[in-house]
Structure formats: C-alpha cells, structure tokens
Amino acid sequence: MNKKILIIYGINPLYEAIKYKKKIYKIFIIKNIYNNNYKLKKIIEFSKKKKIKIIEKINFKKFIKKNHQGVFAFINPIKFSKIENIIPNIFFSGKIPLLLILDSITDVRNFGSIVRTSACTGVDAIIIHNYNIVNSDSIKTSSGGLFKVPICKENNIIKIIKFLKNSGIQVIAVTEKTNYICYNINYRNPTAFILGNEEKGISKNYLSICNNTVKLPLLKNSLSSLNVSVACGAILYEAIRQRSLY
Numbered sequence: 001m002n003k004k005i006l007i008i009y010g011i012n013p014l015y016e017a018i019k020y021k022k023k024i025y026k027i028f029i030i031k032n033i034y035n036n037n038y039k040l041k042k043i044i045e046f047s048k049k050k051k052i053k054i055i056e057k058i059n060f061k062k063f064i065k066k067n068h069q070g071v072f073a074f075i076n077p078i079k080f081s082k083i084e085n086i087i088p089n090i091f092f093s094g095k096i097p098l099l100l101i102l103d104s105i106t107d108v109r110n111f112g113s114i115v116r117t118s119a120c121t122g123v124d125a126i127i128i129h130n131y132n133i134v135n136s137d138s139i140k141t142s143s144g145g146l147f148k149v150p151i152c153k154e155n156n157i158i159k160i161i162k163f164l165k166n167s168g169i170q171v172i173a174v175t176e177k178t179n180y181i182c183y184n185i186n187y188r189n190p191t192a193f194i195l196g197n198e199e200k201g202i203s204k205n206y207l208s209i210c211n212n213t214v215k216l217p218l219l220k221n222s223l224s225s226l227n228v229s230v231a232c233g234a235i236l237y238e239a240i241r242q243r244s245l246y
Helices: 011-019 038-049 083-093 108-121 136-141 157-166 228-243
Strands: 006-009 024-030 053-057 071-075 098-102 125-128 151-153 170-174 191-195 212-214
Touching: 006 011, 006 136, 011 024, 011 038, 011 071, 024 038, 038 053, 083 125, 083 157, 098 108, 098 157, 098 228, 108 125, 108 136, 108 228, 157 170, 157 191, 170 228, 191 228
Parallel strands: 024 053, 098 125, 098 191, 125 151, 170 191, 170 212
Antiparallel strands: 006 071, 024 071
16 A cells, blocks of 8 residues: 555544545445444535545455444545744734643554544644654544644654743643642643653653643552543643633
C-alpha cells in the first residue's frame, strides 16, 4: 500500500473526516450493516455526492482486524501544523490560548484519548515529539478528534517552550514531583500544559524552564500517579472551569 495513504476505521472517525473535509479515496462497508445509523447514512450520502468509490464486503477479516464497526476508508495522512503559525492566529481571534505539550508519549491509546479530550475542551494545538503516535489507532481512539485539533511535530521542545514563554504563554508542567496543587494556579491566562512520558514522566530539562509545576491531589495511601490521559482530562477541565467556558 502507498505509504502516503492512511487507513481509518470506525463510523465516528470517518464521519469526522468528512466533516473536516479530509481527502477520502475509498470507503469499505460491510453489506447491510447499521441501516438505521444516522452517521453511516451521512457517510454513504457524502460518498455518492463526491463520487467516492464504495466497496461492499461480506466481512473485513482479510483487510483489517480492528474494531471497525463495519466501515473503514483510505484517506490522506494527517498534516502537521507549525506552532509559530498557530499562536498569532489564536491571539488575533481574541481567544486565550490553551495548548498541550506531550513529552514522549508512546501509547497510541493514551495519545488518542488526550486528543479526544482536547477536542472537547477547546485546546488550540497539541505539540508532540514522537510523530509515530499519529496513526490509524490513535485516530480511532480520538473518535476523529485528530481531524479537529492541530498537531504540531517539533524536534526541539526546549526551543518551543522558550518561544511560548516569549509569546506571553505560561508553561506549566503537570507532574507528581512538586508540592503545588493544580487548583492554586490561574489558568485564565494563556497556558500550555506539559504532560510526561508514561514511564519516565517529564524531562528535567523541560521542568527546569517551565513557569510552574503542578500536581493533581491524590488521596493518602492511594496509588502514586494517574494515567497520563486521565491527568490530562482533569487539568484541562480545571482550566475551562476557571475560564467558565461551559
């Protein structure tokens, strides 16, 4: 298969791909499945309107072994954005920036969950270092959120942190290695949260140049840390609570 073509599977990811006008080459659908599913009907209507080839099959076992919900498609890969281009546009729009920096997240399901939460909480962009996590599985886990939230692939995260700080954005590391509780910081200002690797956490090099470090409070005698995608959801919803965006 052409390396420039990406497989997406599942009704919601494909529906979101159509919603955000992604280039779709072929759609595969199991015959007579989900006849009353609204989103699937919209997918078929869109395909006929755009003259996208629909291939009906009895099953997909030869093609894909994922939880495909009876549908998958070939699309263009996700295009990465440049954070230097995004920041001025956010300020120009009058919005208070809300960003994520992911320090070497490796689990595609964690990444997909983070993207899904980001899409629900109005995150303006996600900055990553490991581009391999942007794939079919993370698109499925994100429920199509990867088509909504800009992803910025950067090789030099330290440079990006300095750029954000110079742009008037506070950079806050979410880590258990601090005494500061997350509820005591003002997130109504432009903010970028750093979330760390599942095993090693956030790099010391990043921690040393952040504006602040915060932790989520855990009960005494409980586990020592939260899953990174869970921590992401907690800190983002605290930010939008403070900003009263819901």
